[in-house]
Amino acid sequence: MQKVVVITGGSSGIGLSTARALAQKGCKVYALSRRSFSDPCLTHICADVTTEEQIASAMEQILQAEGHIDIVINNAGFGISGAVEFTATEEAQRQFDVNFFGMVRVNHVFLPQMRKQGYGRIVNISSVASPIPIPFQTYYSAAKAAIDSYSMALANELRPYHITVCAIRPGDIRTGFTAAREKSVTGDKEYNGRISRSVSKMEHDEQNGMCPGKAGRFISRIALKKNSKPLVTIGLSYRLFTVLSKLLPCRLLNYIVGLLYAK
Numbered sequence: 001m002q003k004v005v006v007i008t009g010g011s012s013g014i015g016l017s018t019a020r021a022l023a024q025k026g027c028k029v030y031a032l033s034r035r036s037f038s039d040p041c042l043t044h045i046c047a048d049v050t051t052e053e054q055i056a057s058a059m060e061q062i063l064q065a066e067g068h069i070d071i072v073i074n075n076a077g078f079g080i081s082g083a084v085e086f087t088a089t090e091e092a093q094r095q096f097d098v099n100f101f102g103m104v105r106v107n108h109v110f111l112p113q114m115r116k117q118g119y120g121r122i123v124n125i126s127s128v129a130s131p132i133p134i135p136f137q138t139y140y141s142a143a144k145a146a147i148d149s150y151s152m153a154l155a156n157e158l159r160p161y162h163i164t165v166c167a168i169r170p171g172d173i174r175t176g177f178t179a180a181r182e183k184s185v186t187g188d189k190e191y192n193g194r195i196s197r198s199v200s201k202m203e204h205d206e207q208n209g210m211c212p213g214k215a216g217r218f219i220s221r222i223a224l225k226k227n228s229k230p231l232v233t234i235g236l237s238y239r240l241f242t243v244l245s246k247l248l249p250c251r252l253l254n255y256i257v258g259l260l261y262a263k
Contacts, residue, residue: 003027004066005223006058008049008106009076011037013175014125017216018073018223025220030062033076049076049102055109063113071223072110073123074103079140079177081199082184083191091182092139099143100150107154111163119162123223124151126167126231128238131245132253135262136198144169152230164227168219171238172209198261210235 005022009015010031016039023029023041031039032047032055045061047054062069077099080091103124114120126147133141151167158165181203188195218234233239245253 001068003070003224004062004068005029005071005073006032006062006069006106006110007073007075008032008047008102010042011035011044013177014170014173014212014215014219015073015075017212018075018219019216021213021216021220022071022223025224027071027224028066030058032058049074049105050097052105052109055106059109059113068117069110069113069120071121071123072106072114073125073219073223074106075125076102077125077143079137079181080184081137081140081181081195081202083136083187083195084138086184086187087139095139096143096146099140100146103147104150111158114163115158115161120164121223121226122151122154122158122163122165123219124165124167125219126151126169128169128171128233128241130169131242132257134198134202135258136195137202148231155230166222166228166230166232168222169231169233169238169242170210170215171233171235171241172205173212173215174207174209175212177206194262197263201261 005027007015007019007029010019011033015031019029019031019042029042031042031044033044034046034048036046037044045058047058049055080095107122124147127144129137129141130144130148133145148167151165155165183199185196215234222228222232233242
């Protein structure tokens with residue numbers, strides 16, 4: 001039976017690359033996003049992850065057409081950057097509303113169907129910024145850390161129902177995510193230019209990072225597994241970084257990150 005995959009944020013970047021990789025492997029892929037787009041390999045449904053009613057409507061369309069849902073990949077998200085002191089609380093809440101609670105809403109809608117089926121797989125896209133939080137990208141890092149904790153706890157909740165869960169942590173990827181980041185350098189004078197220098201460093205690393213196609217193929221392989229580790233990092237160098245984040249004293253780890261991103 002052909003596997004049916006739902007992926008949010010599927011119109012660009014890692015999401016689109018993952019959707020295409022899964023379609024090439026014979027899956028029926030439904031790409032959810034706010035904006036319309038067309039791809040001959042995919043079926044697109046307009047749905048905003050901040051609106052649970054739109055997600056529920058999308059699920060009903062998919063079930064009517066397919067009768068089952070095998071894999072849900074929560075990829076939708078965006079980034080903000082800036083100093084915590086100068087970031088409005090409303091902006092921090094919006095970051096969490098899309099990157100964390102968007103995932104929560106999607107899973108809240110699809111999990112009852114998977115439990116009824118007696119099987120399913122949930123893949124949540126996290127980030128290396130979860131175990132290694134980046135200064136001046138604090139709220140993005142915190143939202144990704146929340147995804148990791150949520151994914152590990154959810155995996156234990158769902159184990160008796162043959163529904164598996166994992167969070168995948170990409171590092172720097174060359175996508176439009178960099179240009180789309182909502183950057184704020186408010187307070188840069190007070191912070192002696194450290195905000196703008198940090199953001200420039202992040203953008204340089206991202207634009208020299210892994211190509212989205214490679215990341216998409218990796219995510220597609222993990223998504224099609226029946227099970228995997230609850231936390232999976234993309235790329236050998238980033239796997240090394242995450243291991244070091246566990247081995248190094250937190251004070252030393254934070255000092256090194258500060259030298260890289262907060263000078």
